[in-house]
Structure formats: structure tokens, C-alpha cells
Amino acid sequence: MTRSVRLSRISPVLIILGIAITLAIAGEVRPSIYATSVTIGFFSLLALPLGLLYGQGGAISLAQGGFAAVGAFTTAILTVKFGWSPFASLVVSVGLPAILAFVIARPLLRLPELSLALVTISLVMIFKVVFERAERLTGGYNGITGIAPLPIIGVERSYAHWTVWTAVLIVAYCYASYVESGRGRALNAIRVDRLLAESTGTNVALELSSLFSLSAGIAGFAGWFYAHYIGFMAPDSLDPTLSANILFMVVLGGRKSVLGPIVGASLFTLASDLLPGTVTQGMIFGSLLIVILVFFPDGIVSPGMMRWTRRRATTIPEAKNTPGVRLERA
Amino acid sequence: MTLSARDLSVRFGGLQALAEVSLEVTPGRILGLIGPNGAGKTTLFNCLTGVIQPKGTVVVDGVEITQLRTDERVRRGISRTFQTPRLDMNRTVLDAVMLGYTPHLAQGRLACFLGLPSVGRSEEHLRNGAIEKIRLLGLGGAAEDRAGSLSLGQLRLLEVARALVAGPRYLLLDEPAAGLDESDRIRLADAIKNAAASGIGIVLIEHNVGFVSRLSHELLALVNGTVVARGEPNSVVCSEKVVEAYLGPAYVH
């Protein structure tokens, strides 16, 4: 039993490592692939903690992109305007969104899903107005240019690839370990039924605010990395649409599994690379999203075992060969 | 060393759900709570566990807990089961029972994120404890089954097991015997007696008057939010008001 548990924790990590290595090999052959792989990694970093918060804990957030923007602007301001080293600013880039999230979390996370979604997206819009208006710090609409590349990593794409994918691997490992621990069980109970979670001794507010804060901190890290990698940060770089897209990645990829957010991030990146034209892209993209949300609400990757057991218990024996069952198996 | 509630009153709009109800249960004792549907029995549990905030005070082992949250009360040793089982139907029975360990979890958040071996050992330990409780309640064969595949009666037993693994000092059972067959009911009765014998104070809501009066040391009858009788089981069961509430005024004499 212990062995199988450990295996189920390690296997998603191995799959992700496989993806990262494959992308790196492809990147060595065609360097442009590195650009794609760094983008996928960046999105995955934002989507994974949201997968833990929403898929396991049931608390939705449309603010991941906003917290990434906070992290990115923080390092841009500190390094460009105040001459800090990127590693000193990293602490603030991670800490500021994390603390901010923790402080605002308590009134927020009591809210039911729908209002939580609307409140978090409102937060991102407020962030954006602040970025646009605090011109002396953020450069207003024009943003901040000339953010220095990170030492060692520099502008070398393969280094950037490995930096961001190492972070993804670590986050994915932590996610998988957490879900399998007793605390993960309590988190699952919060999603299923808050009264159940409280009545079995879980401090729901604390549990969710810590996770909300943690996901904001990881988003801050991703933003920090983004700012130094791109070298430029403006209010439009990481805008409210990104926050919505991150949630879409989680839902479409599969909010209940570790791999889901990463699959979602990959599909999103590939889709925006491969779909024609920027103007008509929204139409194709949006329609695809609607189709998947309506027909595959659990997303692409859903825990296989769970799906099987649910089927076994809900289908009555004589219904075994009805088309419905076959349809769902396929 | 008691769990005691003094003068609990609750209003839902125009309905007086509870009117100055007091009760006391000491470790090792079983207090039966009877009364017709809508008498306020589950509301009383909700007050004791902090799901709703009543007027009045709740004191556990000399400490007033009226202002504490539900999860804080659980950590102070008050566990409960629900009349309509609450659990994730998609997880295994074992998993559902292990959720009961949450208040005394020895796994730090950081250790859980890092997946340290200590977490694995702790889980192993908890799993063994949970299996033991599951066997005790006769669900041993179903430990690895999906919780959703159990019958309603078995789910109630599962809830008892979950409440027991939390190591409570006071246990509130909300109609645990409803929908059980005879052999399961005997097993449940044994489990409740054993729990009491090990020093847990138990409050038991139950409609089956025979079952509850055989098991309890003391009975308390609620009708329309007021205590109409309390004391030694046989005298409470025979008291006029209780008979009237259950069977109607025609049966009183």
C-alpha cells in the first residue's frame, strides 16, 4: 500500500519531467520551441497552485494573473528604479502578493464560489488601475523597460526553460504530496462540504487563506521570473484576461488532478501558437472553451481510478451494455 | 469533568426552536435524547458544536466554549455524527474514517508539502487505527470500497467510526441506529457501550425508544424545544407528556 501511494505521488512528477526533457530536446533542434516551453512552464506555475486551491479545496480564484503582475511590477520597480539585485527583490516579489492575499483572504474565502470569482476578478481590475495610475512607480501605460536579465540564466533560453520547469516540478511534487497527506484529506473535505470539514476539526478559514496566500506567492515568483525574462513590464503584459485564462487552463486540463493544470497550460499555449490570426483567434478559442466546458466539465485529465469506481457504483447491472455507458467509456 | 449546557435558547424567525434547555453529560455516561420530529434535538447538537450560536452557555470541563468555532470545539474533544451522513461519496470508506483524525493530526503543513517520510509513517499509523474502528463497527469488509456504495445505515456506522477516531471526550450521535438491521444494531450498541466504558460521555439522539432506554443511563425528552421530562429511562418513557407527544393525548391513560 505504501509503495503504491508513493508511486502515485511520484508518477505525475516523472511525467512532467518527461515533458520537460522532451521539450528541451525539441528545443535543441528547433530553438523556437524553447520560447513555447518557457511560456507553458510560466502558465503551469500559475495554474498548478490554483488547481490545488480550486480542484481540491473548492475555492475559485480569478486573481492568479493579477498576483503575477504584482510580483513582476515589484521586481521591475525595485531593480530598475532602486537598483536592487534581482535576488533581493525576489523575496519581496513573492512575499508581497502572499501577504496581500493572506490579508484579504478571510472575508473573501467565506464567500461562495460565484461571488468569489467576481470579487477576485474585481481585485485584478483594481490592481490594473493602480498600475496604470501610479505612474511615478510603474511608468503608467508605458510600463517599465530595461529590466535586467537574471544573473547566470541571462537570456539563454535553455537555462530559462530549466529554471521554470524545475519550479513546476517542485510545485507539482508538493501538490501531489499534500493531497496524499492527512491535510490533503481535510482540504478535500472543505470542497465537499464545509460543515463536514469544520465538524471534523478543520479550521476552514486558516486552511484556505494559507493556500490562497501560497498560490499568490507562487504567482509572484512566476511574475518575477517573467519580468526578468521578458525585460519589460506594463499593465497590459499580465492583464485580467490572463487571470481568466489561468482558471480556464485548470478547468479544461482537469481540476482534480496534478497533471490537469499543466495539460491545460500546454494546450492553451499551443492553441494560441497554432490558431490563425490574432483578431479571429478569440472566436475559435472561446467557442472551443464553451464546447469543452459544456461537454467535458471535468476537463481532460480526471483521476482515472475515481472515474472507474464511480461508474461501477452508479450503473445498475442490467444497464451495462446501454449506449450511454459505452459512450462515457470512450 | 462534564459537558454542560445551560439555558440554551434558539429562535428561527417566529419559531422557538429551543427554549432554555439545559443538559449535562459526564464521562462514561450515556444520555439519551428523545422527542418527536421537529422537537429541536438536532438543533441542540448544532448549539453544542457551535454550528449555530444560541443564547445561553456551553461549558466543557470547566471551560466556557460558547464563543468558540466548530473546529475549535472538536479539538476540545466534542465530536458528532450527522443524521444525514456527510462525506465524500467518491472516496473510500477508509479515507472517510481517517478524516476523523484531522483535529490531532501530527503532520505539519510543510512536512505534507515536502512529502517527508514522517508523513507516510503517520498515515500508516492512522490507517491501522482506522481499520480497527471500521472492523469494530462491522464495516471491515468494505474498507476499500467507495463510500457511496454503502447503505444509509452503514454510512451512519461509518460516521460513528469517524467520530470515534478523533478520540473525543464527548460524543454526540444523531440517530446512528436509524435504518440498521438487527445485527448491525447490536454491534452499534456494543460500540457505544464500549466507548462509554472507556470514559467517553455520550449524547444519543434516537427514535427507537426501546433501543435508547436500554442503552442510556439517563433520558431527556424534548417536545417543541422544551424539556418535558428527564431522569431515569423507564420513568421518562412512561411519563405522561412523553406518551402524549409520541402517541397523542388519547393514549395518556
Added chain:
Amino acid sequence: MAFVEFGLNGIFLGAVFGLLALAIAVVWMTTDVVDVATGSYAAAAGMVAVWAGPPWGALLGILAATALSGTMGVIFLIFRRLGATRDTILIVLCTIAYTFVIESALQSVFGTDNRFFPSVPGAFDVAGVFLTFQGVFAFLLAVVLLAGLLAALRWSPAGLLMRASAISAKSASLTGIPVRRVQFVVFLLGGAIAGVAGVLASMSIGVSYSSGFALSIVAFSGAVVLGRVTVSLAFTGGLLIGLAIALGQAYLPQGWDAATAPILIVAVLCSGLVSRDMFHGARP
């Protein structure tokens, strides 16, 4: 005087937001879905109206908005048909995705300019307060629409069905009310109201392909700002948001007024003023 002028013009602007808030509220109450694409229906109505030109463009615009919301209604029905117990939040995400679709369609057909429909000409002043006929027109039209809707809900058989479905979809369907059809009609109704709001917006502040989302957020803040979500409170809330935004534009440093609506949403929802039931789909 300046304050009164800003205030009145704010309320006139608020008529547009009030109608949008109304559109969001009727759909929300009947289907448990906050239709984030409502603002996009309005933007589409405005763009189509400008493209077709007066006088029939206005009608065409409203029709376009209704068609768009009807499509959302169909998506909603399919979603519910496939799984009655599914999480409502997924359909809200669908409406966000639908916003992307409409924005992109508008951009590829009409381009990126902010467009204007000819407004009602003229202005007048009352005791030194300078007002436009356009503003008065928008306000009166909105009030007439609100009154008509309230009357229809109160006295018409269709209104009764709608109210019954809003109170409890389940019990309504048990009493033989075709709840799904009612919900679809409510989507159409919401789209039509949003369409009127969109044409009015194109007559004053103008509409562009990307106006939709911001309009939705403003309208949503109007719908919840007064605590309880009802048809008339949503409309009043919209007027107040218009007022707040106009005063913000006048007295805040430039650009900060864009934060008014989101700040109100965060403040109102976090304070717990809005009944939780509105968000649960918890009504049995």
C-alpha cells in the same frame, strides 16, 4: 452647481448601467447564472446600430443583442440537459468564454474604434445646471422600460411563470411550469434589455469591441450594491453606480474612476451584505 450638474449627468449615465444591471439581475434570479457576457451583448447592439445607421439601426442592434443572448440561452439549456446537478460556476465560465467570442467577432467585423450613434440633439439649462436632451431621453426610456418590466412581472401570466421559476426552479417544474423554456425566454429578455442599454451607450459614451467586459463589471456592481438582488434594486443600484462614476470622473485624479465599480463589488460582497443564497444555487 457643478456638483449638481455632475450628479444629474451621472444619473443619466447611470440609466445605461441600470438597464444592464437589470438585465444581469433577471437572468441571475431565474437561472442562478451571472451572465458575464451581458456587457458584450450591449457592445454588440451599439456597434450594429452604428453600422446600420439611424433610425432602424437601433432596432437591428437590439435584435442582434437578443440573438446573442439567445445563443447563450441555448448553451445554458444544453449544459443543464447534460447534467442537472452540475456546478453552476462552469456555465459562468462559459459566459466569460462567450465574451471572448463576441469581442473577437466585433473586432474583426467593425475594427477597434470607439463608435457613436447620433444622439438626441440639444441641451437646456435649468437654474444654471446644464443638461442634454440625450441624457433625459436615456433616463426616461430606462424608467419606462423598468416600469413596463415590473408591470409585466406583476400582472402578466408570463411574469407569474418567471417569478415562480425564480423563487424555486424545482418546485416550479413540479407544478408543471416549463422552467427551461421560461429560463430561455429570460435570456432573450436580458439580451433585449442589454441591447437597449447598448444603443443608449453608443449615443452617449460610445462603444468599442472591448467595452463589454467593463460594462458587465459595472453592471454587476450595480446589481449587488444595494444588498438584495431584485429588479428595481438592481436598476437603482445601476443609477447609483453611474452617479459614483460621474463624481469619480469629476473629483478623482484622471483614470481612477475605472476602479469605482470593482472596489464597490469587493466591498459589498466581502461585507456579507448580499444574501449568500444568491450565490449558491442553494434554493431547493
